[in-house]
Amino acid sequence: MSINQTETPSLWRETAIAAPILEKLNGEITADVTIIGAGFTGLRAALELAQQGTSVAVLDSHEPGWGASGRNGGQVNPMAHELPENIIKHMGDTFGPRMVQSYANSANELFELIKKHDLQCHATQNGWLRGGHTRHSIKHIEEMAKAWAANGLDLTIVEGTELHKLVGSKAYNLASKVSSGGSVQPLSYARELCRAAQEKGAKIFSHSKVNSLERKGNNWQVQTDFGKINSEWVLFCTNAYSDTTLKGLKQSISPVVSVQAATRPLTDEEYEQILPQNNTLSDNRRVVFYTRKEENKRLVFGSIGVSQFCNGSDQQRLQRGLHKVFPQLSAKDIEFYWGGKLAVTPDALPHLHEPAKGILTGLGYNGRGVAMATLMGRVLAARVSGTAPNDLDIPTTSYGSFKLRPFHGIGFPAMVKYYEARDSLDERFSK
Numbered sequence: 001m002s003i004n005q006t007e008t009p010s011l012w013r014e015t016a017i018a019a020p021i022l023e024k025l026n027g028e029i030t031a032d033v034t035i036i037g038a039g040f041t042g043l044r045a046a047l048e049l050a051q052q053g054t055s056v057a058v059l060d061s062h063e064p065g066w067g068a069s070g071r072n073g074g075q076v077n078p079m080a081h082e083l084p085e086n087i088i089k090h091m092g093d094t095f096g097p098r099m100v101q102s103y104a105n106s107a108n109e110l111f112e113l114i115k116k117h118d119l120q121c122h123a124t125q126n127g128w129l130r131g132g133h134t135r136h137s138i139k140h141i142e143e144m145a146k147a148w149a150a151n152g153l154d155l156t157i158v159e160g161t162e163l164h165k166l167v168g169s170k171a172y173n174l175a176s177k178v179s180s181g182g183s184v185q186p187l188s189y190a191r192e193l194c195r196a197a198q199e200k201g202a203k204i205f206s207h208s209k210v211n212s213l214e215r216k217g218n219n220w221q222v223q224t225d226f227g228k229i230n231s232e233w234v235l236f237c238t239n240a241y242s243d244t245t246l247k248g249l250k251q252s253i254s255p256v257v258s259v260q261a262a263t264r265p266l267t268d269e270e271y272e273q274i275l276p277q278n279n280t281l282s283d284n285r286r287v288v289f290y291t292r293k294e295e296n297k298r299l300v301f302g303s304i305g306v307s308q309f310c311n312g313s314d315q316q317r318l319q320r321g322l323h324k325v326f327p328q329l330s331a332k333d334i335e336f337y338w339g340g341k342l343a344v345t346p347d348a349l350p351h352l353h354e355p356a357k358g359i360l361t362g363l364g365y366n367g368r369g370v371a372m373a374t375l376m377g378r379v380l381a382a383r384v385s386g387t388a389p390n391d392l393d394i395p396t397t398s399y400g401s402f403k404l405r406p407f408h409g410i411g412f413p414a415m416v417k418y419y420e421a422r423d424s425l426d427e428r429f430s431k
Contacts, residue, residue: 010338011262012070015296016187017120019063020194022206025227031057031203033384034222034231036210036245039069040369041362042237043193044377047117049384050200057229058202059222061209065190067241068369071340073260073290073302074186075280076371077128078107078178081348083144084151090347095395099349102393104153106371107180113374114184119192121184122295126278128181129158131172134430137284138174145176154179167281168274171325175281183280183292186370210245220358233384236361239373240341246361252351252399253343253364256412259305261318262336263329265297274299274326281325286419288367289321299329306413310339313413317420342367345400350376352383352394360384362394 033049035042038060046056060066080087080103088096107125114123132138142157149155158166159174167175194204208224215221219230236246240255266274275281275293282290291301301322305314319331345351345364350372353361360383362376379394389396 009336010071010260011294011298011300011336012074012185012187014336015294016070016185017191020191020198020204022063022204025057025059025205025208025224025229027226028228028230029057029203031055031229031231033057033233033235034059034220034229035235035237036222037067037237037239037241038064038194038204038206039067039190039237039239040193040373041239041377041380042235043190043197044113044374045235045237045380045384046202046204047193047197047200048378048381050197050202052381052385054384056197056202057231058197058204059208059210059224059229060204060206063206064194064204065187068239068340068342069190069373070187071338072186072258072342072369073292073300074183074189074370075128075282075290075292076107076110076125076182076184077280077282077368078103078105078180078371079130079144079148079153080368081366083147085147087349091349091395094390098393100151102375103368103372104148104151106368106375107178107182109378110371110374111182114189117192117196119189119196121186121189121192123182123184123189124278125180125182127280128178129163129166129175129279129281130178131163131167131175131281131283133172133283133285134426136426136430140284141174141176166275166277166279168276169326169328172283177279181280184370185294189370213245233358233360235380235384236359237363237377237380239363239365239369240343242343242363246355246359248355248399249353249361249363252353253345255341256344257305257308257339258302258342258367259307259310259314259318259337259339260300260302261310261315261322261334262294263299263301263322263333264335266299270328271297285423287317287416287423289325291325299326301325304416305339306416308339308341310337314339342369347400350394351400352376352379352392352396353399354383354389354396355399
């Protein structure tokens with residue numbers, strides 16, 4: 001069954017700016033670059049290339065922001081999941097430091113892009129809190145904070161009463177605070193990237209699913225149900241929604257479901273008490289909780305789930321989590337539930353691939369997609385514009401593979417339950 005966002009209404013769809021009016025691809029056209037996927041990565045790449053005078057055509061099987069870009073929590077979190085020293089050890093002395101700095105600078109890059117193109121997406125850069133709720137989680141946050149601060153991230157530690165005031169509850173006893181972090185209305189952000197790219201000359205087509213890719217002389221030919229595009233370059237920017245059009249791409253990542261809930265509009269008193277400085281908030285549970293306020297006074301609360309439709313156990317998990325972090329709120333306060341897929345890679349870092357001449361892929365943001373997908377779009381555009389692979393911010397690698405990926409659908413729900421149980425045990429023995 002193919003998911004249709006109208007079947008899972010979200011707060012983002014209710015509050016986003018109007019969707020761009022786009023057409024299906026009909027007939028045969030030529031462009032310098034074809035981009036498959038109109039999410040943050042593909043649209044940023046299209047914008048960068050179009051403003052350089054490169055002819056760009058973007059194809060999406062649905063509409064801009066339909067996938068992860070319009071379903072995520074909208075948090076702009078500029079930190080990887082690993083210590084900088086481990087990233088450098090894994091990637092080497094050239095690309096390791098570049099990757100670390102890419103993460104550290106990713107939030108500022110995004111907000112500068114928004115300002116430059118006047119993107120109307122309720123962007124706020126008031127800082128990101130990452131809270132610890134157990135002795136073990138606090139130790140991990142302190143270790144990460146020290147290491148990332150030493151590598152240039154604008155990060156401080158907040159704890160005790162000061163933190164309780166910043167959060168609006170006593171759910172966390174210590175947190176790192178990254179000042180450059182923030183949030184956007186993600187679907188509005190995707191639609192505004194689309195508008196900006198169109199204004200620079202990019203051609204963007206909706207409801208134009210790619211069926212095949214074939215080499216034709218010096219070009220690649222991309223075919224949809226009703227049209228074809230011939231181009232020198234083809235960029236696959238499909239992330240967790242990748243299919244089998246490009247052999248090996250789908251197997252290089254594992255899709256993970258992210259689910260979210262949005263509350264009723266909070267009262268003035270509730271709104272002032274919860275996250276009073278409008279920080280975003282997440283933690284380091286195995287089954288993570290993350291939350292932020294929206295301009296219409298609602299609270300958005302998310303976690304890991306098992307279904308894009310966010311029903312049953314996913315809704316219960318969100319209800320429990322919301323009440324755990326903010327005891328003043330409960331299930332009856334929730335008005336929206338929705339879900340989507342993000343892509344996880346074996347090393348928890350984004351991947352850039354060039355499997356054939358003229359073919360590029362950028363994907364695998366591991367829950368940091370708002371900032372890092374935006375950055376990846378710039379990197380892809382730089383490669384197309386002539387930057388050598390060794391001079392990019394992200395290394396060009398061969399496909400990896402999740403060996404157990406064929407069993408993902410069977411095992412993932414059980415894994416979520418297992419990690420929830422581990423989180424509960426940690427809390428119990430930490431008291």
